[in-house]
Amino acid sequence: MRHAFPMDLIIDAAPQGVSARAHLVDQLRNALLAGQLHAGQPMPSTRVLAQAAGISRGTAVAAYEELAGEGYVEIVPGSGTFVAEGLPSLEGRTSIKTAPADSVLSPASDSEGDSLINLSPGSPSTTFSGHRDWTAAWRRAQSAKLPALVPPPEGSAELRERIAEHLHTARGVACDPEEVLVTAGTSDAIGLLVHGLRARGDRLRMATENPGYTKAREVLNQLGATPVPIPLVDGGMDIEELSNHSGALDAVILTPSHQYPLGGRLPVASRLSVLEWARNSEAVVIEDDYDSEFRHGAAPLPAIASLDEEGRVVMVGSFSKTLTPWLRCGYLLVRDPLLRDRMISTRRALGQPVSGIIQQVLAEFMRSGGLRRHLGRVSREYAHRRALVLATTEDLAPEVRTHALEGGLHATLTWTTGITAESITAQLKHLRVAVTPLSRYYYESDCPDQQGIVIGYGAPTDLELRTALQQIRQVLLEIRE
Amino acid sequence: MRHAFPMDLIIDAAPQGVSARAHLVDQLRNALLAGQLHAGQPMPSTRVLAQAAGISRGTAVAAYEELAGEGYVEIVPGSGTFVAEGLPSLEGRTSIKTAPADSVLSPASDSEGDSLINLSPGSPSTTFSGHRDWTAAWRRAQSAKLPALVPPPEGSAELRERIAEHLHTARGVACDPEEVLVTAGTSDAIGLLVHGLRARGDRLRMATENPGYTKAREVLNQLGATPVPIPLVDGGMDIEELSNHSGALDAVILTPSHQYPLGGRLPVASRLSVLEWARNSEAVVIEDDYDSEFRHGAAPLPAIASLDEEGRVVMVGSFSKTLTPWLRCGYLLVRDPLLRDRMISTRRALGQPVSGIIQQVLAEFMRSGGLRRHLGRVSREYAHRRALVLATTEDLAPEVRTHALEGGLHATLTWTTGITAESITAQLKHLRVAVTPLSRYYYESDCPDQQGIVIGYGAPTDLELRTALQQIRQVLLEIRE
Incomplete structure (x- = not known):
């Protein structure tokens, strides 16, 4: 289907260092925000757009997909691309860096019907769920007859293999699939760890960041372990405070790659200090690597798990930030075979909660490269x-x-x-x-x-x-x- | 595709009271067991079969589907129906009640390659997973964009509503969807109950059937509660023994509709005695209704939950026997609002483990009547x-x-x-x-x-x-x- 060019859109060539797609998206977004179009109006066809902008058709398609993901346009398969409903008309606005006249953005009233x-x-973009990679993974997983079994307590062999690969390529952590356990997310992972560490004593004491991830503290409290607050320095846990803590500690839970919620990175020297502290106090380091897949600018520092030579570090990860917490799936990397066996037997006793179907789909989504894309x-x-x-x-x-x-x-x-x-x-x-x-x-x-x-x-x-x-x-x- | 009639099959009309499909399936099964066909040989097309047997084409299709489910034939979409691999040739065998000559069934050796x-x-038939009802439920659930949220701690509102309906129609238990909690299966349900009952004391003591469901005992042991064995009488828990037990008990876990594994039914008088015991000892009755959907002959007795007027009974059910334990989904009916709130806040602390996707699919499968069928x-x-x-x-x-x-x-x-x-x-x-x-x-x-x-x-x-x-x-x- 062919649409006439509905607006007086002049598309410049992309400046050096900016991709043609990104530049096109910016220009279209600005045109849309400038209020030249009405909701429901058709956008130019990708063919026309590609010709006008001197770019490939694929780039034009990608630009529309990005704008659709951002909520500016709607793609109706077989019909074309249309201006989305509810765009504010910010007249005169031409750049994302120019603040609009304040009066234009009228404060919403508190009445019913206005959506929050x-x-x-912690809520990620779930655009993957409409993507063909995701539906293909579902179709493939669904075509197999379902087993009449309980999924294995450590998780399905295939998913563990994919997770080990992912940890290697995305985080530089070399590991064996045997060392990976499938969980129903980070809370479940920490719960399983508390059970696994019970052999150390009845009242486990675990250091956590303050401020930090409150869910971890809730799990500890619920399972009769004691969370111990450690303050931050420069946006990461203060390892000196940890080392000087007077009471005995069984473990520390920390978010070194991106402190939650302040966002600092734990310097490499502090990462090594944590390992030394763990060795001296015979404690376990629980590295919550919750959103390390997303780095903007700064290069990632090596995971503590990749610096660890004695199996003192347990790495916790999940698909809650990379896909959605709606999935309820995550993983643990547990190098210490004794601790791992204890955790697996806890799992066997309490039941593996992660559906075999979800495990099949995720394994397939990872195998096909869907997650990477x-x-x-x-x-x-x-x-x-x-x-x-x-x-x-x-x-x-x-x-x-x-x-x-x-x-x-x-x-x-x-x-x-x-x-x-x-x-x-x-x-x-x-x-x-x-x-x-x-x-x-x-x-x-x-x-x-x-x-x-x-x-x-x-x-x-x-x-x-x-x-x-x-x-x-x-x-x-x-x-x- | 059309297949010639490959065997000398004479199909009688179905005797009175026997459905045309059931009769056809019996006759085809006997012919297959009689060894007239080789593995891989095509079966007659459904059109030819329908004509020969004087039945509708739909009945012929249903008969092949049933035989495929039983492993006698394989349906290759677009090609036809073929005799399955590995059929024993039981010559002269014509009826399922006639025992075959023992020599024909040669004992398999212990060598590699022979499958166990x-x-x-506890492993059910998973034929539903290839059925159009199931794939339709998946398609429908998959067409919605996934939320970027954690599923609610009590389970999704829609699934809870469907479960309440199911309990009403399949078990005669009238309940409010608010009283239903979604679980990752029976072990998860019992774990959640132990947490919910913790307010009663540190060392919970719970009576269980002996012999009985070992998984329940494992959950209790893992979570620091003490399972107490109560013997059976006539294949159900001996309620007199329970009442005379000397130590204090916080709860009893029992399988009244179909004792696991001996299969007795707890008489109505004993059901009332359990309730009286619970009232006198201020204990909770945990009714594990694990496979009550399948009754062969005997009419079901009323669930203890339906006799309970004080909210002392918690009913535990799961989709592990009705669908497959691979799903990891079940439910609890908890009438006591205080206990229920405690369980929900435990769930909030430890995390809801059941994927929102699985909940969506199950709700849809139940809504569409797929589960009932x-x-x-x-x-x-x-x-x-x-x-x-x-x-x-x-x-x-x-x-x-x-x-x-x-x-x-x-x-x-x-x-x-x-x-x-x-x-x-x-x-x-x-x-x-x-x-x-x-x-x-x-x-x-x-x-x-x-x-x-x-x-x-x-x-x-x-x-x-x-x-x-x-x-x-x-x-x-x-x-x-």
Whole structure:
């Protein structure tokens, strides 16, 4: 089907260093935001667009797919590409870095029907679920007759093999599939570890980051282990504090590649210190590598698991950030055979919770390269969103600092003036934007020395994110006053 | 594609009361067992078969599907139906009730390549997984974009609604979807209950059947609760023994509709006594309703949950027997709101392990009537297999007794002479047939007063089951000698 060119779109050649696709997407996005088109209006066909822009047809298709993923256009198979519903008409807006006139973005009322833009951290983009790689993996897994068995306690052999490959290529961690255990996600992994470490004593004590991943603390409390708070330094766990801790510790749980939620990277020297501490105190290092697949700019540091020569490190990973927590699937890399056997026999007693079907599909999705391709696509998407966050918040500095941008799919904004994060969060909620106050990540007894909010930029559409960021910026401007 | 009629098959009209399909299947099965055809030979086309038998084409298709499910033929889409590999040629055999000449079924050697016929109990028929109802449920669930969320701790609202409906129609238990929790199977359900009951004290003591479901005991041990053995009377838990037990008990776990593994039904009077005991001792009754969907002959007795007016009963069910344990999905019916809230907050802390995708597919499979239709089909299949077990073992009486045939998908054979079940099991293993000795279900400290083996007839093909039953019969004949 052929569409006439509906707008006066002048497409420049891409500047050096910018891909033709990225440049085209930017120009189309700006044209759409400039309000030249009505919802439902057809976009030019990919053939026409390719000719006009002097690019290949494939690049034009990819550009439309990206804009569709961002919520600007809708692709109707067999019909063409159309302008999406609900685009704000930001007249005169031509660049993503130009802030729109504030009056244009009218604050949403609190009435029913206005939908909340959810920026809760940890929710990724799930665009993979409509992709042919994903449906092909399902079709293939579905064509096999289902076994009448319980899936193995350690996970299916095929999925463990794929995970070992993934850890090698994506994280540089060489491992044997035998060392991999399939879990129902990070909470399940930590629960299994607590059971596996029970042989050390009835009341396990485990060091955790403060602020840090609250779910891990909840698992420990539920299973009768004691979480012990260790403060951060430069956005990563303070290993000196860990080493000087007076009580005995059985393990430490930390997020070295991208501290949750502040986003710092643990320096290599500290990684080596953790290993030394573990050796001296005969403790286990639990390396939560939760979103290390997404690096924006900075090169990844070696995983602690790859520096470990004595099997003291257990690596925890999941598909919750790379695909979706809806899947409920993750993994553990456990090098110590004794600990691993204890964990497998716990699993045998309590039951393997991960459906064999989910394991089959994931193994197939990884085997076919679908996961790798998805990670490539969303990494670009997240890098773009990260740029949006930076662009929107840069003029709030120095009062408001932006953190956690080296990787992953969330950012943290902090400030030290008297306005509380709870008040900011409440104002944003009134404007139909949900963010999480930083205080939520601290131990209850602790009073954080800074205020902050955590915003996840994985799940919303690009358009929702832009709208929400403008609201956030507006509300945070009062901190400077 | 058209096949000539390859055998001299005379098909009579079905006798009164027998469906045309069932009669056709019987006649074709007998012809196949009579050895008139070679493996790989084409069967008549459904059109030719329908004409020859004076039945509809749909009935012919259904008959082939049933034979394919039983392992006699293979349906190659687009090509036709072919005689399966590995059919024993039982010359002169014309009826399923006529035992074949023993020499014909040559005992398989222990060499590599001979595949074991696995009669481990608890493995169901998974014929649903190739059925259009199942693939349609998948397609529908897959067409929705996946959420970027963790599934709710209590399970998805839609699946809980479908389960409540199922409990009402299949088990006569009226309940509110709010009272249903989604689990990853029975072990997960019992684990969640232990956590939920923790408020009662640190060392929970729970009565269980002896012999009984060993997995439940393993979960209790793993989570620091103490399983307490209660003997059986007439194949169900001895409620007098339970009431007279000297120590305090927090709960009882029992399988009243079909005792596992002996298969007795707990009489209504005993069901009422359990409730009275629970009231007097302020204990919880955990009713494991694991395979109550399959009744052969005897009408089901009311579930204890339907007699309970005080919310003392928790009902445990799963899709492991109705579909497959590979799915890892089940449910709990918890009427007591306080206990339910405790279980939900445990779940929130430890993480909901059941994939949202699996929940979507199951809800859709139930909504569309796929589960109901599958239960109808396999109930007929299991009733037929039960008849096979009875026919093969009837002349072993009175030395060998056959139990557990009122429902479900396993049977237990017991005897009291000196030959141990372990010796019988070892002989059968040599003949490539895997069964489970009854002693496996007793508490370790206990010496069972009878020998026995448990055989599951759900998962093997009809043909494998016939072969295995002949081997079992041969080996058990020595008990009479």
